[in-house]
């Protein structure tokens with residue numbers, strides 16, 4: 359792979375801005391954000407990094423230094439598109455919007471440019487289906503907030519070359535992320551498959567009247583949730599023994615939710631307009647103050663866990 363210098367990020371929304379901040383952490387990189395809507399993405403980046411500055415993890419001069427390497431355009435014929443070594447797409451979660459964008463990019467970028475999609479759930483094989491050079495297309499799934507959460511899942515499509523996947527692993531490692539390789543293009547990739555297996559069971563416990571929503575969340579927060587960052591599932595299984603794990607599974611798996619459809623309780627709440635924070639009630643009621651506190655507590659917790667500050 360030739361030397362990487364020019365990074366183009368398509369979509370300057372919540373994810374695109376924070377990914378731009380991450381990529382600009384490497385002084386050799388010039389980052390350009392492209393969005394169909396005109397804006398100054400630097401304000402958003404300053405806002406999301408405010409807590410990092412307050413905690414002394416980065417100085418405001420260092421943030422400004424990164425921002426000098428972050429440019430913005432609404433023009434797909436801009437030189438930064440032609441010169442891009444890597445494109446990271448973070449536009450709306452709509453397959454036709456993404457396909458159209460990559461088709462336009464393919465007409466403008468070099469055949470060697472690596473194309474990445476940040477889609478949360480869409481298959482990189484499907485998004486890239488009609489492209490000419492499919493080997494250079496790969497899923498790179500950042501987690502929100504992208505400037506804090508270390509994980510980036512690198513998802514190989516049915517055509518991604520090993521070289522391209524490895525290059526992106528190396529690049530994200532070099533900007534301080536924790537890249538992991540998802541060898542097969544499957545829905546939910548690695549982490550969301552596990553997360554939603556847990557959510558399905560959590561909702562089922564409420565639905566079955568075993569415990570209410572707050573109790574379910576407390577049971578996680580005050581037990582295995584607390585030790586998960588230090589003791590992940592398969593390490594934990596090894597620690598307690600695979601013979602014991604086998605016996606537990608023989609007893610409990612038969613009783614767990616194994617539905618292949620979203621839960622009827624989830625559907626009912628959704629149909630009643632109980633959508634969570636956005637309507638003020640979901641599984642629980644949420645005032646504006648409670649919502650803000652949860653966001654703020656989450657960021658503080660993440661900073662403490664990641665930076666020990």
Ligand SMILES: NC(=O)c1ccc[n+]([C@@H]2O[C@H](COP(=O)([O-])OP(=O)(O)OC[C@H]3O[C@@H](n4cnc5c(N)ncnc54)[C@H](O)[C@@H]3O)[C@@H](O)[C@H]2O)c1
Pocket residue numbers: 368369370371372373374392393394395447448449450451452455459476477478479499500501502
């Ligand atoms: N928000 C999350 O928690 C999260 C987490 C992981 C992955 N993702 C994925 O990242 C992507 C972006 O999500 P987001 O939350 O940043 O969305 P967002 O709505 O905040 O931002 C999307 C941006 O893309 C721009 N855009 C839309 N179509 C465009 C086009 N054709 N050309 C150029 N710009 C265009 C919009 O103007 C907007 O600024 C989605 O694919 C989403 O699934 C989101």
